[in-house]
Amino acid sequence: MKRLLTLVAAASLMPALASASILWKGDFETGNTSQWTRQQAVANSRLQVVTDVVRDGRYALKATVKQGDDPIGASGNRNELLYVTHETQGKEYYYKWSTLFPTNYPVNDSWQVITQWHQESCCGSPPLEFFVRGDKINLRVGGNTTPVLWQTSIDKGNWHDFVLHVKWSSDKKAGFVELWHNGEHVLPKTYGANQFGKELNYLKMGLYRDAAIKPEASIFHDGFTMATTLEDVMPPAPAPVEETPAPTPVPDDTNIPAEDPTPVIAPPTPNTPEQPSPQLPTTGQPPTTGTTPVSKNPTGVPDASEAATGGCSASGTSGTLPFASALLLLGAAALRRRRAPARALAPRAKR
Structure with a gap:
């Protein structure tokens, strides 16, 4: 004690x-x-x-x-x-x-x-x-x-x-x-x-x-x-841990096809009526095969048949060419009729 x-x-x-x-x-x-x-x-x-x-x-x-x-x-x-x-x-x-x-x-x-x-x-x-x-x-x-x-x-x-x-x-x-x-x-x-x-x-x-x-x-x-x-005597509480904010998700565009920023718009097709093919008068010549025949006229001037089929498209927008061709054929026919009597009378004159 x-x-x-x-x-x-x-x-x-x-x-x-x-x-x-x-x-x-x-x-x-x-x-x-x-x-x-x-x-x-x-x-x-x-x-x-x-x-x-x-x-x-x-x-x-x-x-x-x-x-x-x-x-x-x-x-x-x-x-x-x-x-x-x-x-x-x-x-x-x-x-x-x-x-x-x-x-x-x-x-x-x-x-x-x-x-x-x-x-x-x-x-x-x-x-x-x-x-x-x-x-x-x-x-x-x-x-x-x-x-x-x-x-x-x-x-x-x-x-x-x-x-x-x-x-x-x-x-x-x-x-x-x-x-x-x-x-x-x-x-x-x-x-x-x-x-x-x-x-x-x-x-x-x-x-x-x-x-x-x-x-x-x-x-x-x-x-x-x-x-x-x-x-x-009480130990201090641990400081709170600050949470790091989650990153903003980035969209995954790897599988998305790229778009053309300037789309191409096709111009409208004009609605043009189809022109009928001209009907040429029958001259007794054989039908053409789509190629231009070589002229046998030694003068180099196309005859009526060459004029009608030579190199120009009949689907032109003007009707002048078919009309002129028709006139040319009519003129050629009239010329043949006039020359025929002259060739017939020529031998008789020599007698």
């Missing part, structure tokens, strides 16, 4: 923190364990401040226990840090810390306390504790005869982030606990006695386990903070 009072007096002399709502930090950012009141360890090597496995800042605590480690001559094996937190009846606080079980942590089906608020008296189960059995972390309030309020896997190799809200009281209708784990509200306010009578509580953190457990084990703790508001 005298030792505990000495610890309380020493803690009251510690300098106050800058923030009125943050009452104390035991985050090891001093590079050692000087933030804590004292330690219960068989050697300094069992409670090492390390830099290779860290949750926040630059430093964290590595607590190691081997079978037979009993620094205070009590039940079980332990190596723990202790801080006198002055939890009294009716006080309400928020606590934050992180814990990691390495991948080689030995699983054992027996009790192993990792964080506890212990009563002033020396013996018995604490009024509030986080302990491991098998591969589960458990939260229990009121001693080892009360049920477990919350449980999760030890999840080797990954950090557990705890935020604990407590109103301390030995009255089961006034005291309560509330818990966030990894940012999730896993235990709403749950009422129950978390103090034993008028005894004060103090914090212990490290590793304390059944003396029957043989394998060596290590555990890591970091970032312990005690405050009066949730905002001072």
Whole structure:
């Protein structure tokens, strides 16, 4: 009891923190364990401040226990840090810390306390504790005869982030606990006695386990903070990720035939009436075969038949050519009639 009072007096002399709502930090950012009141360890090597496995800042605590480690001559094996937190009846606080079980942590089906608020008296189960059995972390309030309020896997190799809200009281209708784990509200306010009578509580953190457990084990703790508001211990929510707007789809015109921007419009075909072919008078000559016959007239002047069929189309737009041809044929016929009597009379004149 005298030792505990000495610890309380020493803690009251510690300098106050800058923030009125943050009452104390035991985050090891001093590079050692000087933030804590004292330690219960068989050697300094069992409670090492390390830099290779860290949750926040630059430093964290590595607590190691081997079978037979009993620094205070009590039940079980332990190596723990202790801080006198002055939890009294009716006080309400928020606590934050992180814990990691390495991948080689030995699983054992027996009790192993990792964080506890212990009563002033020396013996018995604490009024509030986080302990491991098998591969589960458990939260229990009121001693080892009360049920477990919350449980999760030890999840080797990954950090557990705890935020604990407590109103301390030995009255089961006034005291309560509330818990966030990894940012999730896993235990709403749950009422129950978390103090034993008028005894004060103090914090212990490290590793304390059944003396029957043989394998060596290590555990890591970091970032312990005690405050009066949730905002001072709750990690900020991650910033929302801005979504990149989807690009405007471009129509695929690879299979669309290109259109001529200047369509060609065919001119209208004139509706010209077909001209009838002229009917030539019959002259007793053989029908033509479509080719122009070679003239046998030695004078080079086309006769009536040549004039009628020579090289001009009968589908001309004028009716003058058929008419002139007819006149020419009539004139040629009249000339033959006049020449015939002359050729007949010529021999008679010579007689």
